[in-house]
Amino acid sequence: MKYSLYVVGILLLTLGISFTIQSDLGTSPFDALLVGLSVNVGLTVGSWEVIIAIIMIGCNAIIIKQRPEFLGLITAFITGIGIDLWLFLLHKLVAPELLFSKTICFGIGLIIIGLGTAIYLQTNIAPIPVDRLTLIIQQLTGKSIYFARTSIYLLFLLLAMLFNGPIGIGTLLTVSLGGLILNFFMPITQRLINNNLTPAATLKKG
16 A cells, blocks of 8 residues: 555655646756757656656765665655656646646646645655655754755755756745645545554554
8 A cells, every 4th residue: 555655755745846847837857957948958857857866866965964865766766757748748738838737727727736746655655855855954943844945945046047947937936835735635545544554554454
């Protein structure tokens, strides 16, 4: 059950990312960096997800002064494949042209990202390095997920600007609302997952 929730969370996360990219209103700063690198340097968005993950695994290890968490590469690899797959599938199916439809598309994507991230993080199975960094900052500062997430978003916003990533009103909304949405879903998914996993664990002991 735990691994099933992990996969569901990743699939929802990557679906949400693809919706924001297709909305053409701007993506999260991290995804804007990935798209900017893909357009200006080459390779797919998913490929850059894995490359940046490798770099961040090293950075996270330095910050917490521990061995690199290479398991995070598994999640990054699955996420990269998921993004490329969803973008391929949604390329023609989801291509809003009017501002209203673009806004709806982006809003759906933003909510799905928060839900998917919360679900897979609660399983505690190999978090994506950027999400692992969110948890590290939260633990080191004692602040909320919202504070940690927003701090990281601002850093990647600067990097995305350097690579001409798709920055727009959607990017600003992600910076201001992304952490709040994740913070909203974390306790909800924690209760749901605990309620589903605890009975299973009890049955095994019995």
